[in-house]
Amino acid sequence: MTEEGTAVVRAVRGRPRSAAADRAIIGAVLRLLERGIGVGALSIEGIAREAGVGKATVYRRWPGKDELLLDVMRALDEPPPEVRGRSVREDLVEILEGLRRKGLAKRDSALLRTMMSHFHSHPRLWQEYHDTVIRARRETLHAVLRRGVAEGEIRADLDVELLGELFVGPMLSRALLHEWRELPEGLSEQIVDGVLDGARPRG
Protein backbone atom coordinates (compact mmCIF):
# COMPACT_ATOMS: atom_id res chain seq x y z
CA MET A 1 0.00 0.00 0.00
CA THR A 2 1.79 3.09 -1.25
CA GLU A 3 4.94 1.21 -0.34
CA GLU A 4 7.59 3.23 -2.12
CA GLY A 5 6.12 6.51 -1.01
CA THR A 6 6.32 5.78 2.69
CA ALA A 7 9.34 3.52 2.76
CA VAL A 8 11.62 6.47 2.14
CA VAL A 9 10.33 8.37 5.10
CA ARG A 10 9.41 5.71 7.62
CA ALA A 11 12.05 4.77 10.14
CA VAL A 12 12.64 1.07 10.51
CA ARG A 13 12.53 1.20 14.26
CA GLY A 14 9.50 1.06 16.48
CA ARG A 15 6.37 -1.00 16.11
CA PRO A 16 5.77 -1.95 12.49
CA ARG A 17 2.57 -1.22 10.62
CA SER A 18 -0.06 -3.89 11.05
CA ALA A 19 -0.83 -5.75 7.85
CA ALA A 20 -4.03 -6.89 9.51
CA ALA A 21 -5.15 -3.27 9.75
CA ASP A 22 -4.43 -2.80 6.04
CA ARG A 23 -6.63 -5.73 5.23
CA ALA A 24 -9.33 -4.68 7.66
CA ILE A 25 -9.54 -1.20 6.14
CA ILE A 26 -9.61 -2.32 2.53
CA GLY A 27 -12.08 -5.04 3.38
CA ALA A 28 -14.28 -2.51 5.10
CA VAL A 29 -14.34 -0.26 2.05
CA LEU A 30 -15.31 -3.18 -0.15
CA ARG A 31 -18.01 -4.21 2.26
CA LEU A 32 -19.45 -0.71 2.38
CA LEU A 33 -19.42 -0.32 -1.39
CA GLU A 34 -21.04 -3.73 -1.74
CA ARG A 35 -23.75 -2.49 0.55
CA GLY A 36 -24.50 0.24 -1.97
CA ILE A 37 -23.03 3.11 0.04
CA GLY A 38 -21.56 5.01 -2.89
CA VAL A 39 -18.26 6.83 -2.95
CA GLY A 40 -19.80 10.19 -2.20
CA ALA A 41 -21.30 8.89 1.00
CA LEU A 42 -18.19 6.99 2.09
CA SER A 43 -16.61 8.60 5.12
CA ILE A 44 -13.25 7.89 6.65
CA GLU A 45 -15.00 7.83 9.97
CA GLY A 46 -17.43 5.21 8.76
CA ILE A 47 -14.67 3.15 7.19
CA ALA A 48 -12.65 3.12 10.39
CA ARG A 49 -15.74 2.15 12.34
CA GLU A 50 -16.58 -0.68 9.94
CA ALA A 51 -12.96 -1.86 10.04
CA GLY A 52 -12.77 -1.73 13.83
CA VAL A 53 -9.84 0.62 13.61
CA GLY A 54 -8.98 4.10 14.80
CA LYS A 55 -9.29 6.98 12.38
CA ALA A 56 -5.60 7.78 12.82
CA THR A 57 -4.73 4.32 11.54
CA VAL A 58 -6.42 5.18 8.27
CA TYR A 59 -4.92 8.65 7.99
CA ARG A 60 -1.49 7.24 8.85
CA ARG A 61 -1.66 5.23 5.60
CA TRP A 62 -3.57 7.36 3.14
CA PRO A 63 -3.92 11.13 2.87
CA GLY A 64 -7.53 10.91 1.73
CA LYS A 65 -10.40 8.94 0.33
CA ASP A 66 -9.22 8.96 -3.29
CA GLU A 67 -5.82 7.50 -2.50
CA LEU A 68 -7.41 4.82 -0.36
CA LEU A 69 -9.74 3.95 -3.23
CA LEU A 70 -6.78 3.57 -5.54
CA ASP A 71 -5.33 0.92 -3.26
CA VAL A 72 -8.71 -0.75 -2.92
CA MET A 73 -8.72 -1.15 -6.69
CA ARG A 74 -5.17 -2.42 -6.78
CA ALA A 75 -6.14 -5.03 -4.21
CA LEU A 76 -8.61 -6.44 -6.74
CA ASP A 77 -6.02 -6.98 -9.40
CA GLU A 78 -6.26 -10.60 -10.41
CA PRO A 79 -4.62 -11.72 -13.61
CA PRO A 80 -7.23 -12.67 -16.21
CA PRO A 81 -7.68 -16.42 -16.68
CA GLU A 82 -5.58 -18.25 -19.20
CA VAL A 83 -7.72 -19.40 -22.06
CA ARG A 84 -6.51 -21.81 -24.71
CA GLY A 85 -9.29 -24.24 -25.37
CA ARG A 86 -9.88 -26.48 -28.33
CA SER A 87 -11.42 -23.69 -30.36
CA VAL A 88 -11.83 -19.96 -30.46
CA ARG A 89 -15.50 -20.41 -29.76
CA GLU A 90 -14.65 -22.32 -26.60
CA ASP A 91 -12.28 -19.58 -25.47
CA LEU A 92 -14.90 -16.92 -26.05
CA VAL A 93 -17.43 -18.85 -24.01
CA GLU A 94 -14.85 -19.22 -21.29
CA ILE A 95 -14.17 -15.48 -21.18
CA LEU A 96 -17.85 -14.62 -21.06
CA GLU A 97 -18.38 -17.21 -18.35
CA GLY A 98 -15.74 -15.43 -16.31
CA LEU A 99 -17.63 -12.18 -16.74
CA ARG A 100 -20.87 -13.84 -15.83
CA ARG A 101 -19.42 -15.26 -12.65
CA LYS A 102 -17.91 -11.90 -11.78
CA GLY A 103 -21.25 -10.30 -12.45
CA LEU A 104 -22.78 -12.65 -9.94
CA ALA A 105 -20.19 -11.71 -7.36
CA LYS A 106 -21.92 -8.79 -5.67
CA ARG A 107 -18.56 -7.34 -4.78
CA ASP A 108 -17.37 -6.86 -8.32
CA SER A 109 -20.58 -5.68 -9.88
CA ALA A 110 -21.23 -3.17 -7.11
CA LEU A 111 -17.69 -1.94 -7.49
CA LEU A 112 -17.99 -1.55 -11.23
CA ARG A 113 -21.20 0.39 -10.86
CA THR A 114 -19.62 2.64 -8.27
CA MET A 115 -16.54 3.26 -10.34
CA MET A 116 -18.60 4.17 -13.35
CA SER A 117 -20.76 6.70 -11.62
CA HIS A 118 -18.22 8.33 -9.35
CA PHE A 119 -15.13 8.18 -11.48
CA HIS A 120 -16.86 9.82 -14.38
CA SER A 121 -15.81 13.09 -12.78
CA HIS A 122 -12.50 11.75 -11.47
CA PRO A 123 -10.52 10.79 -14.57
CA ARG A 124 -7.41 9.85 -12.63
CA LEU A 125 -9.25 7.26 -10.57
CA TRP A 126 -11.00 5.90 -13.62
CA GLN A 127 -7.71 5.62 -15.44
CA GLU A 128 -6.33 3.61 -12.58
CA TYR A 129 -9.36 1.34 -12.49
CA HIS A 130 -9.17 0.85 -16.20
CA ASP A 131 -5.49 -0.01 -16.16
CA THR A 132 -5.84 -2.24 -13.14
CA VAL A 133 -8.98 -4.21 -13.81
CA ILE A 134 -10.24 -3.75 -17.34
CA ARG A 135 -7.30 -3.58 -19.70
CA ALA A 136 -5.77 -6.97 -19.09
CA ARG A 137 -9.03 -8.80 -19.64
CA ARG A 138 -9.64 -6.74 -22.73
CA GLU A 139 -6.33 -7.71 -24.21
CA THR A 140 -6.87 -11.37 -23.43
CA LEU A 141 -10.09 -11.19 -25.40
CA HIS A 142 -8.48 -9.38 -28.31
CA ALA A 143 -5.73 -11.97 -28.48
CA VAL A 144 -8.31 -14.71 -28.80
CA LEU A 145 -10.11 -12.80 -31.52
CA ARG A 146 -6.92 -12.21 -33.47
CA ARG A 147 -6.15 -15.89 -33.22
CA GLY A 148 -9.64 -16.58 -34.54
CA VAL A 149 -9.06 -14.29 -37.48
CA ALA A 150 -5.72 -15.94 -38.22
CA GLU A 151 -7.22 -19.42 -38.08
CA GLY A 152 -10.23 -18.52 -40.18
CA GLU A 153 -12.83 -18.91 -37.43
CA ILE A 154 -13.53 -15.17 -37.35
CA ARG A 155 -14.16 -12.69 -40.16
CA ALA A 156 -11.06 -10.74 -41.06
CA ASP A 157 -12.88 -7.64 -42.30
CA LEU A 158 -14.10 -6.39 -38.91
CA ASP A 159 -12.22 -4.28 -36.41
CA VAL A 160 -11.07 -6.38 -33.47
CA GLU A 161 -12.19 -3.62 -31.17
CA LEU A 162 -15.72 -3.80 -32.54
CA LEU A 163 -15.74 -7.59 -32.45
CA GLY A 164 -14.80 -7.55 -28.80
CA GLU A 165 -17.62 -5.19 -28.07
CA LEU A 166 -20.12 -7.42 -29.83
CA PHE A 167 -19.26 -10.33 -27.54
CA VAL A 168 -18.75 -8.52 -24.26
CA GLY A 169 -21.39 -5.80 -24.56
CA PRO A 170 -24.44 -8.04 -24.21
CA MET A 171 -23.06 -9.68 -21.06
CA LEU A 172 -22.15 -6.36 -19.49
CA SER A 173 -25.44 -4.72 -20.22
CA ARG A 174 -27.21 -7.69 -18.70
CA ALA A 175 -25.06 -7.63 -15.59
CA LEU A 176 -25.18 -3.88 -15.17
CA LEU A 177 -28.59 -2.61 -15.95
CA HIS A 178 -31.15 -5.31 -16.07
CA GLU A 179 -32.94 -6.65 -13.10
CA TRP A 180 -30.41 -7.92 -10.69
CA ARG A 181 -31.44 -11.48 -10.79
CA GLU A 182 -28.80 -14.05 -11.46
CA LEU A 183 -27.62 -14.37 -15.01
CA PRO A 184 -28.91 -17.64 -16.44
CA GLU A 185 -26.66 -20.62 -16.90
CA GLY A 186 -26.39 -20.97 -20.65
CA LEU A 187 -26.12 -17.25 -21.38
CA SER A 188 -22.48 -17.27 -22.40
CA GLU A 189 -22.97 -19.92 -25.07
CA GLN A 190 -26.09 -18.17 -26.34
CA ILE A 191 -24.28 -14.89 -26.78
CA VAL A 192 -21.18 -16.39 -28.38
CA ASP A 193 -23.16 -18.50 -30.81
CA GLY A 194 -25.54 -15.67 -31.55
CA VAL A 195 -22.74 -13.28 -32.41
CA LEU A 196 -20.79 -15.90 -34.34
CA ASP A 197 -23.72 -16.98 -36.47
CA GLY A 198 -25.33 -13.58 -36.80
CA ALA A 199 -28.91 -12.49 -36.53
CA ARG A 200 -29.72 -12.89 -40.21
CA PRO A 201 -31.03 -16.19 -41.45
CA ARG A 202 -28.26 -18.16 -43.13
CA GLY A 203 -28.39 -19.65 -46.55
Next chain:
Amino acid sequence: MTEEGTAVVRAVRGRPRSAAADRAIIGAVLRLLERGIGVGALSIEGIAREAGVGKATVYRRWPGKDELLLDVMRALDEPPPEVRGRSVREDLVEILEGLRRKGLAKRDSALLRTMMSHFHSHPRLWQEYHDTVIRARRETLHAVLRRGVAEGEIRADLDVELLGELFVGPMLSRALLHEWRELPEGLSEQIVDGVLDGARPRG
Protein backbone atom coordinates in the same frame (compact mmCIF):
# COMPACT_ATOMS: atom_id res chain seq x y z
CA MET B 1 -45.27 16.47 -9.28
CA THR B 2 -47.00 14.11 -6.92
CA GLU B 3 -50.15 15.77 -8.22
CA GLU B 4 -52.80 13.41 -7.00
CA GLY B 5 -51.29 13.16 -3.57
CA THR B 6 -51.37 16.85 -2.80
CA ALA B 7 -54.37 17.90 -4.89
CA VAL B 8 -56.66 16.25 -2.42
CA VAL B 9 -55.30 18.16 0.53
CA ARG B 10 -54.31 21.52 -0.94
CA ALA B 11 -56.82 24.31 -0.71
CA VAL B 12 -57.52 26.13 -3.95
CA ARG B 13 -57.20 29.50 -2.34
CA GLY B 14 -54.05 31.46 -1.69
CA ARG B 15 -50.99 31.82 -3.84
CA PRO B 16 -50.57 28.83 -6.13
CA ARG B 17 -47.45 26.74 -6.35
CA SER B 18 -44.87 28.13 -8.70
CA ALA B 19 -44.26 25.91 -11.70
CA ALA B 20 -41.00 27.79 -12.22
CA ALA B 21 -39.81 26.56 -8.84
CA ASP B 22 -40.68 22.99 -9.85
CA ARG B 23 -38.58 23.33 -12.96
CA ALA B 24 -35.74 25.07 -11.13
CA ILE B 25 -35.53 22.29 -8.55
CA ILE B 26 -35.65 19.41 -11.01
CA GLY B 27 -33.19 21.19 -13.25
CA ALA B 28 -30.86 21.73 -10.32
CA VAL B 29 -30.88 18.03 -9.49
CA LEU B 30 -30.08 17.14 -13.07
CA ARG B 31 -27.29 19.68 -13.18
CA LEU B 32 -25.77 18.35 -9.97
CA LEU B 33 -25.96 14.74 -11.09
CA GLU B 34 -24.45 15.72 -14.44
CA ARG B 35 -21.61 17.25 -12.50
CA GLY B 36 -20.90 13.83 -11.00
CA ILE B 37 -22.23 14.57 -7.54
CA GLY B 38 -23.76 11.18 -6.84
CA VAL B 39 -27.03 10.51 -5.09
CA GLY B 40 -25.37 9.81 -1.78
CA ALA B 41 -23.77 13.23 -1.76
CA LEU B 42 -26.88 15.07 -2.94
CA SER B 43 -28.30 17.25 -0.21
CA ILE B 44 -31.61 19.04 -0.14
CA GLU B 45 -29.72 22.06 1.07
CA GLY B 46 -27.39 21.92 -1.92
CA ILE B 47 -30.25 21.37 -4.33
CA ALA B 48 -32.14 24.38 -3.02
CA ARG B 49 -28.99 26.47 -3.25
CA GLU B 50 -28.33 25.38 -6.83
CA ALA B 51 -31.96 26.02 -7.73
CA GLY B 52 -31.98 29.44 -6.12
CA VAL B 53 -34.86 28.40 -3.94
CA GLY B 54 -35.60 28.16 -0.24
CA LYS B 55 -35.33 24.77 1.44
CA ALA B 56 -38.96 24.98 2.48
CA THR B 57 -39.97 25.21 -1.18
CA VAL B 58 -38.40 21.81 -1.72
CA TYR B 59 -39.84 20.25 1.42
CA ARG B 60 -43.25 21.68 0.57
CA ARG B 61 -43.26 19.49 -2.56
CA TRP B 62 -41.43 16.33 -1.64
CA PRO B 63 -40.98 14.59 1.69
CA GLY B 64 -37.45 13.50 0.91
CA LYS B 65 -34.67 12.90 -1.57
CA ASP B 66 -36.01 9.63 -2.94
CA GLU B 67 -39.41 11.04 -3.82
CA LEU B 68 -37.79 14.01 -5.50
CA LEU B 69 -35.60 11.66 -7.52
CA LEU B 70 -38.67 9.76 -8.65
CA ASP B 71 -40.09 12.95 -10.15
CA VAL B 72 -36.74 13.83 -11.69
CA MET B 73 -36.92 10.54 -13.54
CA ARG B 74 -40.49 11.05 -14.59
CA ALA B 75 -39.47 14.43 -16.00
CA LEU B 76 -37.17 12.62 -18.40
CA ASP B 77 -39.88 10.43 -19.80
CA GLU B 78 -39.88 10.99 -23.52
CA PRO B 79 -41.73 8.52 -25.69
CA PRO B 80 -39.30 6.45 -27.72
CA PRO B 81 -39.03 7.52 -31.35
CA GLU B 82 -41.32 6.01 -33.93
CA VAL B 83 -39.33 3.81 -36.22
CA ARG B 84 -40.73 2.41 -39.42
CA GLY B 85 -38.07 2.70 -42.04
CA ARG B 86 -37.67 0.88 -45.30
CA SER B 87 -36.13 -2.15 -43.64
CA VAL B 88 -35.63 -3.75 -40.28
CA ARG B 89 -31.94 -3.03 -40.58
CA GLU B 90 -32.70 0.65 -41.01
CA ASP B 91 -34.94 0.67 -37.97
CA LEU B 92 -32.27 -1.03 -35.89
CA VAL B 93 -29.70 1.54 -36.94
CA GLU B 94 -32.17 4.26 -36.06
CA ILE B 95 -32.73 2.87 -32.57
CA LEU B 96 -29.02 2.52 -31.92
CA GLU B 97 -28.44 6.03 -33.22
CA GLY B 98 -30.93 7.25 -30.66
CA LEU B 99 -28.97 5.48 -27.94
CA ARG B 100 -25.72 6.88 -29.23
CA ARG B 101 -27.06 10.42 -29.20
CA LYS B 102 -28.42 9.91 -25.71
CA GLY B 103 -25.07 8.55 -24.69
CA LEU B 104 -23.50 11.72 -25.92
CA ALA B 105 -25.89 13.82 -23.88
CA LYS B 106 -23.98 14.11 -20.65
CA ARG B 107 -27.23 14.47 -18.81
CA ASP B 108 -28.60 11.07 -19.71
CA SER B 109 -25.43 9.08 -19.39
CA ALA B 110 -24.57 10.60 -16.03
CA LEU B 111 -28.08 9.85 -14.89
CA LEU B 112 -27.96 6.26 -16.04
CA ARG B 113 -24.68 5.73 -14.26
CA THR B 114 -26.06 7.25 -11.09
CA MET B 115 -29.21 5.22 -11.21
CA MET B 116 -27.28 2.03 -11.68
CA SER B 117 -24.97 2.51 -8.77
CA HIS B 118 -27.36 4.01 -6.26
CA PHE B 119 -30.55 2.19 -7.09
CA HIS B 120 -28.87 -1.16 -6.82
CA SER B 121 -29.72 -0.94 -3.13
CA HIS B 122 -33.03 0.86 -3.69
CA PRO B 123 -35.16 -1.55 -5.72
CA ARG B 124 -38.22 0.68 -5.65
CA LEU B 125 -36.39 3.57 -7.29
CA TRP B 126 -34.83 1.28 -9.85
CA GLN B 127 -38.19 -0.22 -10.66
CA GLU B 128 -39.54 3.26 -11.30
CA TYR B 129 -36.60 4.18 -13.49
CA HIS B 130 -36.94 0.97 -15.40
CA ASP B 131 -40.66 1.42 -15.98
CA THR B 132 -40.28 5.09 -16.85
CA VAL B 133 -37.23 5.19 -19.06
CA ILE B 134 -36.09 1.77 -20.10
CA ARG B 135 -39.13 -0.37 -20.76
CA ALA B 136 -40.75 1.59 -23.56
CA ARG B 137 -37.56 1.72 -25.62
CA ARG B 138 -37.05 -1.94 -25.00
CA GLU B 139 -40.45 -2.80 -26.33
CA THR B 140 -40.00 -0.64 -29.38
CA LEU B 141 -36.86 -2.61 -30.14
CA HIS B 142 -38.55 -5.95 -29.57
CA ALA B 143 -41.39 -4.98 -31.89
CA VAL B 144 -38.91 -4.25 -34.65
CA LEU B 145 -37.18 -7.55 -34.06
CA ARG B 146 -40.44 -9.48 -34.16
CA ARG B 147 -41.31 -7.76 -37.39
CA GLY B 148 -37.92 -8.77 -38.71
CA VAL B 149 -38.57 -12.37 -37.77
CA ALA B 150 -41.98 -12.30 -39.43
CA GLU B 151 -40.57 -10.82 -42.62
CA GLY B 152 -37.63 -13.18 -42.76
CA GLU B 153 -34.92 -10.59 -42.14
CA ILE B 154 -34.11 -12.03 -38.72
CA ARG B 155 -33.54 -15.61 -37.63
CA ALA B 156 -36.60 -17.12 -36.05
CA ASP B 157 -34.76 -19.56 -33.79
CA LEU B 158 -33.35 -17.00 -31.35
CA ASP B 159 -35.05 -15.51 -28.32
CA VAL B 160 -36.11 -11.93 -29.02
CA GLU B 161 -34.80 -10.98 -25.60
CA LEU B 162 -31.36 -12.27 -26.49
CA LEU B 163 -31.44 -10.66 -29.93
CA GLY B 164 -32.19 -7.29 -28.41
CA GLU B 165 -29.28 -7.69 -26.06
CA LEU B 166 -26.94 -8.46 -28.94
CA PHE B 167 -27.78 -5.18 -30.63
CA VAL B 168 -28.06 -2.88 -27.64
CA GLY B 169 -25.37 -4.33 -25.41
CA PRO B 170 -22.37 -3.20 -27.44
CA MET B 171 -23.64 0.37 -27.63
CA LEU B 172 -24.37 0.50 -23.94
CA SER B 173 -21.06 -0.92 -22.85
CA ARG B 174 -19.32 1.61 -25.07
CA ALA B 175 -21.31 4.51 -23.66
CA LEU B 176 -21.07 3.37 -20.09
CA LEU B 177 -17.67 2.04 -19.36
CA HIS B 178 -15.19 2.95 -21.99
CA GLU B 179 -13.29 6.15 -22.13
CA TRP B 180 -15.75 8.95 -22.23
CA ARG B 181 -14.85 10.25 -25.57
CA GLU B 182 -17.63 10.73 -28.05
CA LEU B 183 -18.98 7.66 -29.70
CA PRO B 184 -17.85 7.61 -33.34
CA GLU B 185 -20.20 8.47 -36.16
CA GLY B 186 -20.66 5.16 -37.95
CA LEU B 187 -20.85 3.03 -34.81
CA SER B 188 -24.54 2.22 -35.07
CA GLU B 189 -24.24 0.81 -38.58
CA GLN B 190 -21.15 -1.13 -37.66
CA ILE B 191 -22.87 -2.79 -34.73
CA VAL B 192 -26.08 -3.56 -36.60
CA ASP B 193 -24.28 -5.01 -39.59
CA GLY B 194 -21.84 -6.89 -37.41
CA VAL B 195 -24.61 -8.55 -35.45
CA LEU B 196 -26.74 -9.19 -38.52
CA ASP B 197 -23.94 -10.80 -40.50
CA GLY B 198 -22.25 -12.52 -37.59
CA ALA B 199 -18.61 -12.82 -36.66
CA ARG B 200 -18.01 -16.04 -38.53
CA PRO B 201 -16.87 -15.89 -42.11
CA ARG B 202 -19.77 -16.55 -44.48
CA GLY B 203 -19.86 -18.93 -47.33
Next chain:
DNA sequence: ACGATACGAGACGGATCCGTATCGTAAGCG
Protein backbone atom coordinates in the same frame (compact mmCIF):
# COMPACT_ATOMS: atom_id res chain seq x y z
C1' DA C 1 -59.52 45.08 -0.04
C1' DC C 2 -58.82 40.81 2.44
C1' DG C 3 -57.73 36.26 3.76
C1' DA C 4 -54.97 32.43 2.44
C1' DT C 5 -51.08 30.36 0.77
C1' DA C 6 -46.33 30.30 -1.49
C1' DC C 7 -42.14 32.52 -1.84
C1' DG C 8 -36.77 33.37 -0.62
C1' DA C 9 -33.97 33.79 3.26
C1' DG C 10 -32.17 32.11 7.03
C1' DA C 11 -32.13 30.85 12.28
C1' DC C 12 -32.36 26.75 15.09
C1' DG C 13 -30.68 22.36 17.68
C1' DG C 14 -29.11 18.00 16.49
C1' DA C 15 -26.35 14.93 13.77
C1' DT C 16 -22.29 13.52 11.16
C1' DC C 17 -17.91 14.05 9.32
C1' DC C 18 -13.58 16.45 8.73
C1' DG C 19 -8.46 16.29 9.93
C1' DT C 20 -5.55 16.78 14.06
C1' DA C 21 -4.10 15.79 18.60
C1' DT C 22 -3.60 13.33 22.86
C1' DC C 23 -4.33 9.60 25.71
C1' DG C 24 -2.52 4.83 27.65
C1' DT C 25 -1.06 0.55 25.75
C1' DA C 26 1.22 -2.80 22.42
C1' DA C 27 4.99 -4.49 19.74
C1' DG C 28 8.94 -4.43 17.43
C1' DC C 29 14.50 -3.35 17.59
C1' DG C 30 19.12 -3.14 19.67
Next chain:
DNA sequence: CGCTTACGATACGGATCCGTCTCGTATCGT
Protein backbone atom coordinates in the same frame (compact mmCIF):
# COMPACT_ATOMS: atom_id res chain seq x y z
C1' DC D 1 16.08 -3.64 29.21
C1' DG D 2 14.86 1.30 26.88
C1' DC D 3 13.69 3.49 22.65
C1' DT D 4 10.60 4.20 19.08
C1' DT D 5 6.67 3.83 16.50
C1' DA D 6 1.75 1.89 15.81
C1' DC D 7 -2.41 0.83 17.91
C1' DG D 8 -7.63 1.83 19.38
C1' DA D 9 -10.15 5.26 21.47
C1' DT D 10 -11.69 9.55 21.91
C1' DA D 11 -11.84 14.65 22.27
C1' DC D 12 -11.52 18.86 19.63
C1' DG D 13 -13.23 23.03 16.70
C1' DG D 14 -15.01 23.71 12.27
C1' DA D 15 -18.00 22.48 8.48
C1' DT D 16 -22.18 20.75 6.37
C1' DC D 17 -26.61 18.93 6.35
C1' DC D 18 -30.95 17.62 8.51
C1' DG D 19 -36.02 18.95 9.00
C1' DT D 20 -38.72 22.58 11.25
C1' DC D 21 -39.83 27.13 12.01
C1' DT D 22 -40.32 32.12 11.54
C1' DC D 23 -39.69 36.20 9.17
C1' DG D 24 -41.39 39.86 5.60
C1' DT D 25 -43.07 39.88 0.99
C1' DA D 26 -45.63 38.25 -3.22
C1' DT D 27 -49.65 36.53 -5.55
C1' DC D 28 -53.53 34.30 -6.00
C1' DG D 29 -59.21 33.68 -5.22
C1' DT D 30 -63.11 36.12 -3.53
